[in-house]
Amino acid sequence: MKKSPAEISEAVESAREELIAFLQKMVQTASLPNHEHEVQNLVAQKLRALGLEVEIVPSNFDDLKDHPAFGDDGFSPTDRVNVIGRWPGTHTGEGKSIILNGHVDVVPVGDLSLWVDSPWSGVIREGKMFGRGSCDMKSGLCAGIFAVDVLQRLGYQPARDVLIESVIGEESGGIGTLTTIVKGYTADAVILLEPTRLEISPVQSGALTFRLTVPGRSIHAAMKAYGVSAIEKFALLLNAINKLDVERHANFKHPLFEDPHNIAPINIGTVRGGEWHSTVPEEVVAEGRMGVFPGESNETARKMFEAAIQAAAESDAWLSQNPPRVEWFEGQFESGETPLDHPLIQQLTAAHEHVTGSAPTLRGVTYGSDMRLFTNHAKIAATHYGPGDVGMAHAVNEFVPLEEVVTATKVVANMVAQWCGGEFK
The missing domain is CATH 3.30.70.360 (Alpha-Beta Plaits)
Structure with a gap:
């Protein structure tokens, strides 16, 4: 039994209020470097509520220091943790596994007097949610989590594993994602839910x-x-x-x-x-x-x-x-790149087009991200795709358009269903 993109999108619409409420709670939970435990607990609780196999994975510099991509970012070498949620596949029929990756660490807020509201307000005005991390990139991570949530509500069971990775340290070098790679978490492809304005970005400087x-x-x-x-x-x-x-x-x-x-x-x-x-x-x-x-x-x-x-x-x-x-x-x-003819890019393009009715823009990004750890070191195809404009990342009065968050959730849910195989019961 299959579900059409329209049916999956309709289910996301039904979960819109819950999606926005959870994102608001994430934004209201400050998560500056070395202080991500509270938001990671929030994510872990949500993933456990979905019945995923949840692991708390510390980033320990002693485990990472010999890796060529390791860099001491000056923060705690032992006390920061990542959350991994696994939705096991049935391993029947065709399909490929996928990682939905997002980071919860945020950059400092700067001069508080320049913010209209508290950086941790999560206030909503004119269809936008404001606050540090709203764009970069709690909204993308939230979209990935609720893509899984909605597929479960529809009775979907993937043929291959779906992993949600909520990592730390992306802003200062990537020790969180590097930890997951060193610890052996892997899949056939990765979507990094960074803010791209719903453009597909398979190449990074x-x-x-x-x-x-x-x-x-x-x-x-x-x-x-x-x-x-x-x-x-x-x-x-x-x-x-x-x-x-x-x-x-x-x-x-x-x-x-x-x-x-x-x-x-x-x-x-x-x-x-x-x-x-x-x-x-x-x-x-x-x-x-x-x-x-x-x-x-x-x-x-x-x-x-x-x-x-x-x-x-x-x-x-x-x-x-x-x-x-x-x-x-x-x-x-490092820089990183996934070829445009890779099935990840082709199927994500199709999922976006099915949901929005138009082909996505493919564009490179000029910033460094964790994508290069997957493409260069784990040898996994990866791309950026998520809600929000990177021009708002790190900015005063940072915000994300909520309609983009909902659309991203629809696209990711459709992508998972197509990529991982399986069936709706």
Whole structure:
């Protein structure tokens, strides 16, 4: 017995109020890094209520440190946990297993005075839910959970396993998803329910965090000519970085990126320099993010950045004798990609079209995510697909359109039913 996409969508509509209420509870549950236990308990309770096999899986750095994708993100090495819910398949007939992956860690809220409501309000206005994590990405995870919920209400039993992974650490390097891979959780395909505006994004750029330390020579500002301003020397290096960014983009093309000038950008995020307004600054420390193009290795990107810094330094009398220092730390996201002709992409495209009546847009994303851990290390086909605009992620007054959350739930439910095989009783 089968259910049509319309019947599955109708069942999601019937669960709309419960879906939105659960998402609101998730958003109202703050889950900054190192403080995700409460929201993970909420997720675990929901998955147990669905009758899934639920496991609480800690992320322990000792278990991960020898993996090539591991990076110490500076948070607890032992106390953060992931929640895995397994809906076992019957293993009869045809079908393939799937992982629905989402992270519950969120970024800091910034200046509270800029928020219209509390970042943890979950308030609903004009069809949007506001709050930190509403877009990135509790709404996507909620859609995955309720896709399973609704299929169960319809009497569906998958032929192959469905796993829901609620992970931590995505924002700072991916130790949660890496933990699931190291611990052996696997499937034939993965949907990462990141905010894509319901576009299918089977390719991601990478991102490498760097620290650039620039030396100078301090002296009283009245004697500036006899000192060396680290700020001025940093300006020279910043020009070289911006030039490198332009040149790299001029030499790279990819059909799934709409802006050819913004595929793997290089950005300086923080600059600290100087001790006193009347002293020539003796050091500048700048931290930033180096983009990695799809298909480019992290090592290649690092070498290009370091070579540009070295070349600029060698052109300057002071820096050639007092070279700046480049360090790579925290998140070191590789790029990742799943071919467009893979069945995952084709069947998800069909599910989206059946639900919405129109073909989805396929687009690459310029940010690093956990997708590369699946494609590069677990060797599993993966794609991003979820509600919300990544432009709202990390933003003040972050929000997600609730209609997109409902639509994503419909699409994922239809995708699971088609991908995993099985039957409705």
